Amino acid sequence: MELYGKNIGVALTGSFCTFEKTFKVLEDLVQAGANLYPILSDSSQKISSRFGTPDLYLERIRTITGREPILSIETAEPIGPSSYLDILAIVPCTGNTAAKLASGITDSPVLMAAKAHLRVNKPLVIAISTNDGLGMNLKNIGTLFNSKNIYFVPFGQDNWEKKPNSLVAHMELLRPALELALEHRQYQPVLISY
Numbered sequence: 001m002e003l004y005g006k007n008i009g010v011a012l013t014g015s016f017c018t019f020e021k022t023f024k025v026l027e028d029l030v031q032a033g034a035n036l037y038p039i040l041s042d043s044s045q046k047i048s049s050r051f052g053t054p055d056l057y058l059e060r061i062r063t064i065t066g067r068e069p070i071l072s073i074e075t076a077e078p079i080g081p082s083s084y085l086d087i088l089a090i091v092p093c094t095g096n097t098a099a100k101l102a103s104g105i106t107d108s109p110v111l112m113a114a115k116a117h118l119r120v121n122k123p124l125v126i127a128i129s130t131n132d133g134l135g136m137n138l139k140n141i142g143t144l145f146n147s148k149n150i151y152f153v154p155f156g157q158d159n160w161e162k163k164p165n166s167l168v169a170h171m172e173l174l175r176p177a178l179e180l181a182l183e184h185r186q187y188q189p190v191l192i193s194y
């Protein structure tokens, strides 16, 4: 299904090394005519690192989406009752957020958005990015993969020699993964090597 005119929630969590790639694919979604509604986890609003600062991220996200990001649990909650998103993407999705989502924990704006959105039976797309994807988080990825209305951006081992448990989504496949998830279909193949 085309993304033109679709309302897409884009939820960023604290995998800061993938933010730059994420911003580029968000720009592509805007080019495709999608309306983006940004949401940030608490960590991505607070943590400064060698990859950038929250102020810079917020400015960039405002510029790309033309919207004020959702930054709190209370402003994410209406996503359920108002049902205004056609689809929600957690991009990038940390191991932390994946583990909490798989366990039914709702303690950040992104997790609130996911819970509210799933409540109304709409598709949720996950772009995983975590060093423990083949470690502690493998079971959570499995749980999410097997959950109703949850789809994945294809992912692979980004650096098996130095980070043998690391899994990172192919961000450039976000758009086709969203197009299929809107039809409740999973982009295949899911596992793609780097």
Ligand SMILES: Cc1cc2nc3c(=O)[nH]c(=O)nc-3n(C[C@H](O)[C@H](O)[C@H](O)COP(=O)(O)O)c2cc1C
Pocket (backbone or CB within 6 Å): 012, 013, 014, 015, 016, 017, 018, 041, 042, 043, 044, 047, 049, 050, 051, 093, 094, 095, 096, 097, 108, 129, 130, 131
């Ligand atoms: C510089 C830096 C880079 C990080 N990169 C990742 C990452 O790629 N994947 C991940 O799962 N966690 C990463 N983390 C850890 C998360 O930011 C941390 O687990 C945080 O609690 C995530 O919260 P959130 O899921 O609510 O955004 C990184 C932390 C820092 C400081």
